[in-house]
Amino acid sequence: MIKVGLVGYGFMGHMHSQCHAAAGESKIVAVADVDPAKRDEAKEKYNCEVYASVEEMLKSADIDMVDICTPTYLHAEHVVAAANAGKHILCEKPMAMSVEECDKMIDAVNKNGVTMMVAQVIRFWPEYQVVKELIDSGKLGKVQWLSARRLSPPANWAWEKWLWDPKRSGGGVMDLHVHDQDYIAYLLGAPKKVQAQGTKGPGGGLDAVQALGWGHSSGANSYAEGSLIMSETYPFNMSMVIACEKASIKLDSGADPSLMVYPNEGEPYAPELPSPEIGESTETSGNLSSLGGYYNEIKYFVGCLKEGKKPTVVTPEDGREAVKICLAITKSAETGQTVEL
């Protein structure tokens, strides 16, 4: 059993801890959170040790890995501390606020010989996993055109409203849109150039965006858009349409079936999804009800630790690349210029 120390028992901390419990190969033995109410809740739920800081937890708790679910501006500090304490690390996305911070994290991880994965969960989301397999198999021919979209009601649950503060979150581009940019880089290779425009949210951050990417190694261009400023009642939705040479693919989290393939020849079909969703998350107050992708991600990382393997689905360098792309998109939207990566 892998012993987990979780940092930040907020929206994602709840999601991750439920997945550790559900997957059954890891156990929450310690939780660090600055909020005493969160510490009480975690102690009650997991009968674990609780700490007011990550430093105290690293000093005293008997743990194998640290699961970092703190606000984004704290990721670099917490990852470096965990690596220096010799712990393996799962760190929520986006990896950090800057490429320089990512480099410091990667250096600390390498220097201490620990294993780290950035929780780019879309790479583990069943529908997106199937799309990746379909494209990589070559069965549908090359990607010719791709359009991805992610829409969310405002993240008003966040501790101290950190998500609305671009200095602490990087805005909706870094927080929400990063999912699609990471996935597009996974599927098509990273873009060489981006052009974007955006809309500022209540805290002055770029919370809605439309972005074009050119020069992906696959040869296709990309378009992606995201908004964290939908109305409170708007249902969370992620979608993607891909035109391949031999078929078109439509993914829509709000549709049933959520994934369809429309071949040039033959009947449209709904591909089988690899892992059934394991249940509803009733404890979180956010907009994500399914544990599926999170469960797959945590099971994968814990499995890598148990087998002594480095994760290959997401490397620390992939996390860094996603940050680099999102910062380029932010710069393009702010300057009106095309930005080269």
Ligand SMILES: NC(=O)c1ccc[n+]([C@@H]2O[C@H](COP(=O)([O-])OP(=O)(O)OC[C@H]3O[C@@H](n4cnc5c(N)ncnc54)[C@H](O)[C@@H]3O)[C@@H](O)[C@H]2O)c1
């Ligand atoms: N993968 C996804 O789909 C997804 C979804 C939402 C958020 N996230 C990411 O997860 C991270 C956390 O987001 P969230 O929505 O859970 O935020 P949140 O505000 O709900 O939770 C943050 C928690 O961290 C605690 N905290 C703050 N400072 C701390 C410190 N110094 N030490 C210990 N605990 C501290 C807060 O008390 C709170 O409990 C962010 O990086 C965010 O981008 C990922």
